[in-house]
Amino acid sequence: MTVILETDNVVKTFGGLTAVDHVSISVQEGQIFGIIGPNGAGKTTFLNSIAGTYKPNGGHVHFLGQETTGLPSNIMCRRGMARTFQISQPFPKMTALENVLVSATFGNKPGAVRNPVHYAHEMLDFVEFPMPQNTPAQSLNTVQLKRLDLARALASKPRLLLLDELAAGLATGELGDLMDIIRKIRDSGVTIIMIEHIMRVIMGLCDHLAVIYYGEKIADGPTLEVAQNPKVAEAYLGEEYDL
Ligand SMILES: Nc1ncnc2c1ncn2[C@@H]1O[C@H](COP(=O)(O)OP(=O)(O)O)[C@@H](O)[C@H]1O
Numbered sequence: 139m140t141v142i143l144e145t146d147n148v149v150k151t152f153g154g155l156t157a158v159d160h161v162s163i164s165v166q167e168g169q170i171f172g173i174i175g176p177n178g179a180g181k182t183t184f185l186n187s188i189a190g191t192y193k194p195n196g197g198h199v200h201f202l203g204q205e206t207t208g209l210p211s212n213i214m215c216r217r218g219m220a221r222t223f224q225i226s227q228p229f230p231k232m233t234a235l236e237n238v239l240v241s242a243t244f245g246n247k248p249g250a251v252r253n254p255v256h257y258a259h260e261m262l263d264f265v266e267f268p269m270p271q272n273t274p275a276q277s278l279n280t281v282q283l284k285r286l287d288l289a290r291a292l293a294s295k296p297r298l299l300l301l302d303e304l305a306a307g308l309a310t311g312e313l314g315d316l317m318d319i320i321r322k323i324r325d326s327g328v329t330i331i332m333i334e335h336i337m338r339v340i341m342g343l344c345d346h347l348a349v350i351y352y353g354e355k356i357a358d359g360p361t362l363e364v365a366q367n368p369k370v371a372e373a374y375l376g377e378e379y380d381l
């Protein structure tokens with residue numbers, strides 16, 4: 139198995155607060171790697187420290203065999219790392235297609251996408267975008283925006299896709315469809331790291347879990363093993379929670 143991403147003791151502080159405290163993970167190519175933990179644990183900050191949104195204050199990040207610690211997000215994107223945000227961040231006045239076109243045009247190495255318009259259409263079809271592709275992003279609802287987020291991320295042809303609570307805000311009936319699309323992305327050869335809270339999504343998709351609690355990684359292993367770890371159940375879900 140090939141390691142696609144490795145973090146070694148990554149630290150991120152905000153003033154006196156250590157939001158990410160020496161977190162090390164190793165993600166294998168082809169995995170769906172879940173990151174779980176309570177609100178405010180540092181999950182998003184950790185993702186931001188990998189993807190170039192933040193420069194870590196300590197530690198190292200290796201992606202596709204090269205050190206990428208502290209490289210900005212535009213470089214990380216062109217090196218094959220794409221992400222979605224906890225709250226969708228489309229260009230609101232542009233259409234869905236134009237939003238994806240931005241990524242297909244600028245998110246890749248020059249020449250990697252021969253026909254960006256065609257490719258943007260293809261990506262919206264791939265995520266089964268449920269609206270006309272010329273709908274302005276500002277008139278999309280949460281479900282439609284999540285699909286758009288995925289299409290935009292995929293249009294940069296990532297090797298690794300980071301998803302930050304993609305399923306949050308969706309009705310139960312919509313989760314199955316979203317899970318099918320995430321599996322389809324994985325089957326197309328893209329490795330996935332996902333921050334997730336919804337147990338059905340975590341247990342149904344993730345091969346491996348890392349648990350972050352007050353900035354520190356407290357468990358890491360195959361999903362079933364981690365889910366049955368009493369320390370995790372207590373820290374993350376409360377003593378009463380029954381998995
Ligand atoms: N830009 C920031 N400036 C200051 N504090 C931040 C910033 N981003 C996150 N934090 C703090 O870092 C901690 C971890 O936040 P976050 O990574 O968003 O947690 P999670 O994604 O696990 O809910 C929280 O205490 C949060 O308030």
Ligand SMILES: [Mg+2]
Binds near residue numbers: 183
């Ligand atoms: Mg978060």
